[in-house]
Amino acid sequence: MTSGGVTARDEVLGRVRAALGELRGTLPGVPRSYHGAGAGPVDLDLLVDRLRDYHALVRTNGDGHTVAGLLADAVRERGARSFVVPAGVPPAWLEALGSGVLVDDGTLTPVDLDAVDGVVTGCALAIAETGTIVLDASADQGRRLLSLVPDYHLCVVREEDVVATVPDAVARLDPTRPLTWISGPSATSDIELERVEGVHGPRTLEVILVPAAADPRPPSTPGQSSEAPVQS
Amino acid sequence: MRVALFVTCLADTLFPSVGQATVRLLERLGHEVVFPSEQTCCGQMHINTGYQREAVPLVRRFVEQFEPYDAVVAPSGSCVGSVRHQHAMVARRAGEEALALRAESVAARTYELSQLLVDVLGVEDVGAHFPHRVTYHPTCHSLRLLRVGDAPLRLLQQVRGIELVELPDADQCCGFGGTFAVKNADTSTAMLADKMRHVLSTGAEVCSAGDSSCLMHIGGGLSRLRSGTRTLHLAEILASTEKEPA
Amino acid sequence: MTSTFLGLPTVAATDTEHLRGEPFPVAARRALADGQLRANLGRATRTIRAKRQAVVDEVDDWQELREAGRALKAATMARLDEHLEQLEAAVTARGGTVHWARDAAEANAVVTELVRATGSDEVVKVKSMATQEIGLNEALASAGIAALETDLAELIVQLGNDRPSHILVPAIHRNRAEIREIFRREMPGVDPDLTDDPRQLAMAARRFLRSKFLSARVAVSGANFAVAETGTLAVVESEGNGRMCLTLPQTLITVMGIEKLVPAWQDLEVFLQLLPRSSTGERMNPYTSMWTGVTPGDGPQDVHLVLLDNGRTATLADEVGREALHCIRCSACLNVCPVYERVGGHAYGSVYPGPIGAVLSPQLTGVEQNATLPYASSLCGACLDVCPVKIDIPSLLVHLRAQHVEQHRATHRLPSPEAVTMAAAGWVMGDERRFAAAQRAGGAGRLLGGRRGVIATLPPPLAGWTSSRDLPAPPAESFRAWWRRTRGEVS
Numbered sequence: 011m012t013s014g015g016v017t018a019r020d021e022v023l024g025r026v027r028a029a030l031g032e033l034r035g036t037l038p039g040v041p042r043s044y045h046g047a048g049a050g051p052v053d054l055d056l057l058v059d060r061l062r063d064y065h066a067l068v069r070t071n072g073d074g075h076t077v078a079g080l081l082a083d084a085v086r087e088r089g090a091r092s093f094v095v096p097a098g099v100p101p102a103w104l105e106a107l108g109s110g111v112l113v114d115d116g117t118l119t120p121v122d123l124d125a126v127d128g129v130v131t132g133c134a135l136a137i138a139e140t141g142t143i144v145l146d147a148s149a150d151q152g153r154r155l156l157s158l159v160p161d162y163h164l165c166v167v168r169e170e171d172v173v174a175t176v177p178d179a180v181a182r183l184d185p186t187r188p189l190t191w192i193s194g195p196s197a198t199s200d201i202e203l204e205r206v207e208g209v210h211g212p213r214t215l216e217v218i219l220v221p222a223a224a225d226p227r228p229p230s231t232p233g234q235s236s237e238a239p240v241q242s
Numbered sequence: 243m244r245v246a247l248f249v250t251c252l253a254d255t256l257f258p259s260v261g262q263a264t265v266r267l268l269e270r271l272g273h274e275v276v277f278p279s280e281q282t283c284c285g286q287m288h289i290n291t292g293y294q295r296e297a298v299p300l301v302r303r304f305v306e307q308f309e310p311y312d313a314v315v316a317p318s319g320s321c322v323g324s325v326r327h328q329h330a331m332v333a334r335r336a337g338e339e340a341l342a343l344r345a346e347s348v349a350a351r352t353y354e355l356s357q358l359l360v361d362v363l364g365v366e367d368v369g370a371h372f373p374h375r376v377t378y379h380p381t382c383h384s385l386r387l388l389r390v391g392d393a394p395l396r397l398l399q400q401v402r403g404i405e406l407v408e409l410p411d412a413d414q415c416c417g418f419g420g421t422f423a424v425k426n427a428d429t430s431t432a433m434l435a436d437k438m439r440h441v442l443s444t445g446a447e448v449c450s451a452g453d454s455s456c457l458m459h460i461g462g463g464l465s466r467l468r469s470g471t472r473t474l475h476l477a478e479i480l481a482s483t484e485k486e487p488a
Numbered sequence: 489m490t491s492t493f494l495g496l497p498t499v500a501a502t503d504t505e506h507l508r509g510e511p512f513p514v515a516a517r518r519a520l521a522d523g524q525l526r527a528n529l530g531r532a533t534r535t536i537r538a539k540r541q542a543v544v545d546e547v548d549d550w551q552e553l554r555e556a557g558r559a560l561k562a563a564t565m566a567r568l569d570e571h572l573e574q575l576e577a578a579v580t581a582r583g584g585t586v587h588w589a590r591d592a593a594e595a596n597a598v599v600t601e602l603v604r605a606t607g608s609d610e611v612v613k614v615k616s617m618a619t620q621e622i623g624l625n626e627a628l629a630s631a632g633i634a635a636l637e638t639d640l641a642e643l644i645v646q647l648g649n650d651r652p653s654h655i656l657v658p659a660i661h662r663n664r665a666e667i668r669e670i671f672r673r674e675m676p677g678v679d680p681d682l683t684d685d686p687r688q689l690a691m692a693a694r695r696f697l698r699s700k701f702l703s704a705r706v707a708v709s710g711a712n713f714a715v716a717e718t719g720t721l722a723v724v725e726s727e728g729n730g731r732m733c734l735t736l737p738q739t740l741i742t743v744m745g746i747e748k749l750v751p752a753w754q755d756l757e758v759f760l761q762l763l764p765r766s767s768t769g770e771r772m773n774p775y776t777s778m779w780t781g782v783t784p785g786d787g788p789q790d791v792h793l794v795l796l797d798n799g800r801t802a803t804l805a806d807e808v809g810r811e812a813l814h815c816i817r818c819s820a821c822l823n824v825c826p827v828y829e830r831v832g833g834h835a836y837g838s839v840y841p842g843p844i845g846a847v848l849s850p851q852l853t854g855v856e857q858n859a860t861l862p863y864a865s866s867l868c869g870a871c872l873d874v875c876p877v878k879i880d881i882p883s884l885l886v887h888l889r890a891q892h893v894e895q896h897r898a899t900h901r902l903p904s905p906e907a908v909t910m911a912a913a914g915w916v917m918g919d920e921r922r923f924a925a926a927q928r929a930g931g932a933g934r935l936l937g938g939r940r941g942v943i944a945t946l947p948p949p950l951a952g953w954t955s956s957r958d959l960p961a962p963p964a965e966s967f968r969a970w971w972r973r974t975r976g977e978v979s
Contacts, residue, residue, distance in 0.1 A: 016496075017588070018587075018588040018589055018590050018594060019576075019588040021496055021588075021590055022572075022588050022589075022590060022746065022795065022797045022801065023569050023572065023573070024495060024496030025495075025496050025497070025498045025499075025797065025801035025802075026568050026569040026572065026746070026801055026804065027495050027496075027569050028495030028496055028497060028498055028801070028805065029498050029801045029802070029804035029805035029810075030566070030567075030568065030569070030804070032495065034566065034567075035566060037563060037566050037567060038559055038562045038563050038566060039559065039563075040556060040559040040560050040563055041552075041555055041556060041559060042556055043549075043552045043555070043556070044549040044552035044553045044556055044758070045549050045552075046757070047757070060771065064770075064771075064774075116785055120701070120702040120736050121702050124698070124702055137772070139771070140771040140772035141771065141772065142772045147783065147786055153785065153786040153787070154731070154735045154777075154786055154787055155735050155736060155787075158728065158731050158732065158735055158736075159702075159736075176757050176760050176761050176772075177757040179757075180753065180754060180756055180757040180760070181754070181757070185715060185718040185720045185753045185778065185780060186582070186718060186720075186780045187780075187783070188777075188778070188779050188780075188783045188786055188787060189776075189777070189778040189779075190731065190775065190776070190777055190778075191760075191772065191775065191776035191777075191778075192774065192775060193770070193771070193772040193773065193774050193775075194774055195774065196726065196727050196728035196774050196775065197726050197727065197774050198640045198641075198690055198726055198727045199657070199726070199768060200639070200640040200641035200644070200657055200659060200690075200727075201640070201659075201664055201667055201686040201689055201690070202528070202531065202532060202535075202663060202664055202686065203531075203532045203535045203536055203657065203660075204686045206686050206687045206690040208690075208694075209640065209690050209693070209694055209726075209727035209728055209729070210638075210694060210697065210698075210701065210727050210728035210729045210731070210732050211727070211728025211731055211732075211774070211775060212728075
């Protein structure tokens, strides 16, 4: 939009320049003396503790289970009938989930997903210190709506993808991908600041934490996008 | 040590016993106290109400009066807070850079009483005697602007006969805030009501603090309630002895 | 893009409906009389203070993070034009469209036009301070477009035909019983047997909003952060309503103040630690969404960003006052403020209440449009202690008070009674002999003192003091008189 021939863009930028002055001051330095990326070791127990503290369910392969076995257990215990998965999940997951599984082909609508009991995804990484999992829409995670609309989210975290802190996560993530940081089930504290879990997102978050060896994948799938991330 | 006393305009005018107690205490500890006689006011009320132009001569006066001394003490966290955190800013805003530099230099050697005693003179037991039940309100500017920490409590803990009781929600403002108490009297009074409730809940005979202004506020409320709990400045308790009780 | 200097005068916000109200003392007096409000606020702020403290104490580099946050924001402001141009280029390169708005009316017009172009007469909204500031919902309504707030607290406020009173928890002034009544009265299709259990109330909102989310074609959001380097926008939330709005509709329109930038992607490693712990008192909020332009096949394919000035450049022009633009809207300062705790957010008359509101609102509108807000503080300093980016709110309040006094002086022929008093006090204090004489004259005040030695009533303006507090009657002898009498003139 323009007024008097000057676009809003030029006017706002012009005002900023006027506010800063022609002889803008020296650029202040930024001290980064906090614990940055790579400052500390990864503590898997801390991740489990922090996930549970925010009421996520956690399964680990303490007795040497494969991811397929843990998935099957989780699905059985949950009693869920229908699941959706992204197109890029490893074949072993599909076998574990059985015949009722729906594979997203990119055409499922929010209404379709609302009729599904749960979703199974991988993740880009998990942050031990905060009990956070981060999805970046890679092939084993799929479109963002998959992990949002169904009421139960079962997420496989490989121990190798756990980082210690938020700076570690930021260093590893690609900002040009759509990112969803998830810490526990959805929650609200809007009524008298009393925490109520499960509002609009999945009311149950369950995490399966396994070493990569327990989650064998064909060489082409892990960490790859289902579509080109960059639009020209 | 030779210490210049900045008594503050409020203690000078309404609470002279606070200034007298400060003098008595420091002299008892073997220090020389001088009173630069042309001192008046630090200008905090002007500055905090927006009248910085009117505060410039007061800043200049303070600097001129106290510049000759190695240590300046005031029985007030908020006045020292103003000296330390506002004087140079006010001078600079008025375009008086030279005055600002002098103000910074004087401010660096201006101490609130408990700071002077504990941090500079290194004393916690001042030989006081005060056999009463006391609760201590730390006051916002001592706590958050000057960061005196637990210096006042360490001094009080060494007082003979004292029964020190913790004040619930001690770090909460009493609601004084200078002209805030008048401009926003209703809010100030609501804050005071909670502070008094906490003071009275301790069953203390005395509510103490390091600032006459907050004490005037709390004491004025307690007096209106005729609660029987009185207010005493930290200096008065520390100056108290068996021979000369506060 | 141009890097040559093209300075244009900054202007304060002109449409100030959502940034100013009646004088603070008047509104505060009314709020203080509401016992229910004070009880609700007292309980809520006490809870959130404890939660925040617990998770802040877990972090051993908290002070270093705060210092980095402060410095990053200062660096952002120092080159804001360059960062804005960089952001615009990055968003555009990835398929988004960037719009600019000088003021509220222009931003509302841009958004209205974008919604109209989709053919939709309904939008779902993620809680956003910027859109409240500009009154977007009202503007859309007047264009025949219904805006539905989807954050639970915002929904409570919207259904109750109420105003938000807190940055993070806009319905903090309502308790569960009041919320149940609002839902029973206003929420279509709600279970009439709804109890006041917060879980039941939240589930009622889930049911009500679910169908809206699934069918929404247009969403409007704010943004917590925008990364200039990459064009990435971030929304930090808890309920999942944000994810619903940011993911399901075809069109996403984000309205953001120009100050909410961070220069680089790495900088989020600081703010994503500072914000959740300061705000909800959590190590991490349940959901954070980040998007960069359009991702083909995933989420909205029609993505817009509206960059809003509305008084921000005027704030930036004040080298001291610009620090208020560092705010990341965590609301920690509200929760620790003894004034906010007692009067609530409505008394500030602005969508930005509490200590940060008292320094931000008057700068956005011009201080003379909001002259009582800088005085709405006892300067206790609790806000500075908790601010994750170390905004020195008490010093900014003092700075704005000085601006008010100077501007009042410049625009009025006669000084205010207060100015006369201050000038007189300054004159008295300007000379120790005048001060001593005033002390002797004040000794006459002893006559006002009753038997208890206190003064219980004074004329205005000091009646504000004696309405609830006694004043000690002046003593017989001032300190300096005592010193002179006992020590003689020594220095």
